[in-house]
Every structure is written in C-alpha cells, then in structure tokens.
Amino acid sequence: MDKKMLAADQAAEMIKDGMVVGLGTGSTAYWAIHRLSQRIKEGLQIRAVPTSEHTKQMAMDLDIPLVTFADIEHVDVTIDGADEISPDFHLIKGGGGALYREKVVAQQSKIVMIVADDSKQVEQLGAFPLPVEIVPFGWEPTARQIQKLGCRTTLRKTDERAFTTDNGNWILDCDFGRIDDPSALHRSLKMLTGVVETGLFLHAADLVFIGTNDGVIRKERSDTMKIK
CATH class of the missing domain: 3.40.50.1360 (Rossmann fold)
Incomplete structure (x- = not known):
C-alpha cells in the first residue's frame, strides 16, 4: 500500500x-x-x-x-x-x-x-522552498523585500501564468536554505507589506x-x- x-x-x-x-x-x-x-x-x-x-x-x-x-x-x-x-x-x-x-x-x-x-x-526546515502568499499588486517590490531577508524567490506559475490561490493572491517560493529560526523568519515576513501569509506552521x-x-x-x- x-x-x-x-x-x-x-x-x-x-x-x-x-x-x-x-x-x-x-x-x-x-x-x-x-x-x-x-x-x-x-x-x-x-x-x-x-x-x-x-x-x-x-x-x-x-x-x-x-x-x-x-x-x-x-x-x-x-x-x-x-x-x-x-x-x-x-x-x-x-x-x-x-x-x-x-x-x-x-x-x-x-x-x-x-x-x-x-x-x-527533516532535521531542519528549509530544503523545501518556503511558500509565501502575496498580494499581486506590487509583487515585484514585495519580492525584493523578501529577498533582503536572505533568499532567492520564484513566482509560482501554471501554464506560464502566475499561479492564483483561492484567495486571488500569488505565491512566491522562497529558497532560504536551512531555516535556523523559523519563528523569527515568520515574524519578519509577516511585517512586510504585500505578504498575506507564510507557509511556516x-x-x-x-x-x-x-x-x-x-x-x-x-x-x-x-x-x-x-x-x-
């Protein structure tokens, strides 16, 4: 099975x-x-x-x-x-x-x-890129602000178009590598204008x-x- x-x-x-x-x-x-x-x-x-x-x-x-x-x-x-x-x-x-x-x-x-x-x-989070749900308007500056926290961002796409969530938002898949302090990272992301929610639970x-x-x-x- x-x-x-x-x-x-x-x-x-x-x-x-x-x-x-x-x-x-x-x-x-x-x-x-x-x-x-x-x-x-x-x-x-x-x-x-x-x-x-x-x-x-x-x-x-x-x-x-x-x-x-x-x-x-x-x-x-x-x-x-x-x-x-x-x-x-x-x-x-x-x-x-x-x-x-x-x-x-x-x-x-x-x-x-x-x-x-x-x-x-996993022993430590981070091998899987962290999904971050963002507002579509002004997504580029939102992505730049997230990148300043130490990651590479990729706008999730489906059939060459931005993947849209059930809430009408987009998702950035963020490669932070090893995430040593998930709580601090979650707080920092949530402080950014344009970030709706993070995939850190x-x-x-x-x-x-x-x-x-x-x-x-x-x-x-x-x-x-x-x-x-």
Whole structure:
C-alpha cells in the first residue's frame, strides 16, 4: 500500500461521531478524505470544513457534509499533509497552494493531525522552498523585500501564468536554505507589506502519522489534547 495512504488511513480511523473535521489539501489529504468518505458510508456522522476549493469539490463529490465557520465555533480535528516536518513539530506547508486557508482551519482546530510519508521528515526546515502568499499588486517590490531577508524567490506559475490561490493572491517560493529560526523568519515576513501569509506552521502539529515501508510511525506532542 502507498505510504501516504497508510498514514492517512490511520489518522482517519481516529475520527469519531459528531466531530467537525478540517479537510486538508494535497496528495496525502486526498487519501484521508477518501477514507472518511468510506467511513461515512459505513455510518460515521461528521461535518467537515474544507481548506481549498479543490478539497470542497472533492468532499461534495464524495457526499461528505460540509459546514462553514458561520455554522461552527471550532474544528475538533484537522487532517492535513505537510511538505516538511521537523522534530519540534514545525511544518512547511503550501506546496499545494492552500496555505492561508490551511492555516486558518488549523488555528481553529483543537487537534491537528499531519499525515505524510517518511520523505517529509527533516532535521531542519528549509530544503523545501518556503511558500509565501502575496498580494499581486506590487509583487515585484514585495519580492525584493523578501529577498533582503536572505533568499532567492520564484513566482509560482501554471501554464506560464502566475499561479492564483483561492484567495486571488500569488505565491512566491522562497529558497532560504536551512531555516535556523523559523519563528523569527515568520515574524519578519509577516511585517512586510504585500505578504498575506507564510507557509511556516510553528508548533502546528499535535499528532503526526508517518508512512514508511515498515508501517506507520506515530509521533505526538507532549502537550497534545487527547481525542475523546
């Protein structure tokens, strides 16, 4: 079985009746969403908040009941993927272009479960270029200001056009190399006019499920709220 599918299946099995579930975006979240759909057909009763228009459409196609933040006060559990996962539960996310909505849903979640294969584990963040969502107007000076923080920037494109997020913004993929102080970098980026959000998710994961050739490794933060 695919390593991502193994991790996603184990995370999806932890979802219980009555929960509000955040649905992530990307190749690993895809498997979790499909497993949740199967469980709903078997009788599981949940409501879900999607983190992207793509995930929303997938959930609708799979008959997963959806709600918005107008309908709920919090999310019980979010299942999402990551591009990098450090030992202290810092993440880089945004490879799929949904980092802003993913962060909003994660911050409203009691528990965030990250599912990934073992290639996403790193000792230090930075091998994967950091996605930064920016406002399209004046993107060039925004990029120059980001470069002054010590990176090379690449405007993400699709079919020779700037990739546009669900929020109507663009993404700069920023190669900082090794990121020694993710918190400081996140703060510096957020201070810049034109920056909407960064793909640095700090201490964001409560439970991590890593798919390997030998099965799934589960890692848990010591202060994680337990699923009841």
